[in-house]
Amino acid sequence: MKEGCLFLAQLLFLWLIYQLGLIIADFLHLPIPGNVLGMLILFILLSTKIIKIQWIETGASFLNKHLAFFFVPIAVGLMTYSHLLKESGLALAVVLFGSSMIGMAVTGGLAQFVSAKSLKKEEEGSVGEQRHSL
Amino acid sequence: MNSVTLFSIVLTMIVYFIARLLAVRFPSPLTTPVFLSTAAIILILVLGGISYEEYTPAKEVMTYLLGPATVALAVPLYHNRHVLLKKVVPAFAGLTAGTFATVVSAVWLVKAFHLSETMAASAAVKSVTTPVAIEVALIIGGDPALSAIFVMVAGMFGAMFGPWLLTVMKVTDPFSRGLSIGTTAHGIGTAQAVAEGRLQGAVSGAAMGFAAILTSFIMPWLFPLLY
Structure with a gap:
């Protein structure tokens, strides 16, 4: 139960960074999509030790492992x-x-x-x- | 949630997990999970008389975590930061030359087949992640919807045949493999690179980002020179 909550909290945290990336990219009119900017932001936060890797590792590894899954519903659009x-x-x-x-x-x-x-x-x-x- | 949406979600998850198992059991370009799952789901939807419009609500639910999943690529990137710092020069060389090569060859191939300029502009951006491809396509006179399709198909080809091509070419260095896949096949390729190894996944994710930045900078002047 505790682990499940922790896992969801990690996903929520990654989602927040993603939103931050979207807002900054939009606000500064950067030629980078929000998700890529979010990745850079998280990388900087990890490298500067502002965020500890343990805080997000489980959730991030899960998403990494199943990255392909998220492209499937989009690619199904090819049927049209x-x-x-x-x-x-x-x-x-x-x-x-x-x-x-x-x-x-x-x-x-x-x-x-x-x-x-x-x-x-x-x-x-x-x-x-x-x-x-x- | 209506029953078609629920069915679509359950179907997509089951098909994806079966495809993953098959990819491990029978590794081949045709068992690349993103390709096999997509093909199987399209077939089932068509046979079941379900239109893409009916599938769309399920798509919205399932792709909700795509953004956070891309952000999460920072984790393998962080774990491999020392390797990355050491390889800045080969990374820059490969990424720049590869981006030019894929753009130039796409435009020239479109011309060789006598397809329209809109097709050329839409195909020129096919190697970068969708949100960037759409924006850049608009600037150079492409069709955003067409670009989105080209991005998807190019990513699929890259995920299916990229690792195979690199092996044939004896590109065995995991760093170079990840760089190559991410530069030309963005997120869909990266999903495959992650399956190949942690370093490949990390480099591919970073390459996808830098290729997007580079493409958006060079395309407005490069495309008019080519077409």
Whole structure:
């Protein structure tokens, strides 16, 4: 019972941060959606230890684990667009699939390449220092 | 609450949990929970003669926690903050190049298929989270409703085939995988990245945010250059 209440309180707290994000984004006309701003706010609050991770961990982990669930009812809305699918479905599928895969390949490939390079440099650097100290 | 709404909620939850189990038992792009659940629910609604309008009240109830769920991504981000700080350079390089690549290729592919400029503008924003995509689409002459659909389908493709593509390309570094998924497949991809690992989920959530910011800054001048 106590745990259930605590869990609900954590969800409520996350909801409040979300609302705060919405209000600030709207008020300052930021090019960031309220939910992303809320994420940044919570990250800052955690990093500055204003909020302890234990206060929200259970609720947050639950929501993280089931993030996909919340997209399902929205994606079901695709059922109202069967006419678009008939008209130019194949072309659009190629556009969306192709450009998504190109974006992913470039992002992932480059990020891994650059981090491997900087890691190598770091290692060489530390080897150099060792030699120097010898 | 009427019976159709109650049925829709129970149906969605049951289908989602079955899809989750299937994803673990038979991992494949086709068993990606968000795709499989959506496809199964649409099929059941169509067969049961339930329209999307009738399903909408249930949708409102179930998506109430989507905002807080996105905020909650700050927790894995916090747990992995040291890794993130170390990887600022590769993160910036990958995110910027990837965002440009996905926008440019989307517009060029639309042109190759001789689709309208409205389609091009709507497809250009498909990699970022819906609220931002809608706003940016309006600025560059896209259709907000169309963009919302493109965002959803692109996210679905990203969640289904992104991890597979990265594995084929031998991108094994969890940080780079998360960055790639979040940059091009926003929240729907992030949901899949979370299932892959905590670091992947954290990076994907952060990448989704930064990709949205970057896109809203570059799109107003980039799109006119492309089309």
